[in-house]
Amino acid sequence: xxxxxxxxxxxxxxxxxxxxxxxxxxxxxxxxxxxxxxxxxxxxxxxxxxxxxxxxxxxxxxxxxxxxxxxxxxxxxxxxxxxxxxxxxxxxxxxxxxxxx
Numbered sequence: 001x002x003x004x005x006x007x008x009x010x011x012x013x014x015x016x017x018x019x020x021x022x023x024x025x026x027x028x029x030x031x032x033x034x035x036x037x038x039x040x041x042x043x044x045x046x047x048x049x050x051x052x053x054x055x056x057x058x059x060x061x062x063x064x065x066x067x068x069x070x071x072x073x074x075x076x077x078x079x080x081x082x083x084x085x086x087x088x089x090x091x092x093x094x095x096x097x098x099x100x101x
Contacts, residue, residue, distance in 0.1 A: 004029060005044065011036055022048055030057045031065050034074065055080065064088035
């Protein structure tokens with residue numbers, strides 16, 4: 001089992017990062033790190049996963065945790081503007097919660 005470094009713990013407050021496996025939990029790790037991570041965290045992703053693995057994540061991921069801005073950044077990074085990438089269902093794209101007054 002390959003575990004992420006402890007420097008990533010701040011991104012996963014609800015779980016001990018040592019309990020994660022880089023292969024089995026790749027989608028979870030990529031979602032959280034690519035959306036919220038610092039440059040050092042993203043560098044870890046680029047050293048841990050191949051370009052093809054990251055591209056496949058974006059091609060298949062329908063997570064509403066990945067913002068349109070993040071998708072577009074990585075689309076540009078991989079020069080994949082003409083490629084079809086998955087996106088969350090329309091009912092999941094709005095993260096606004098209306099709290100009662």
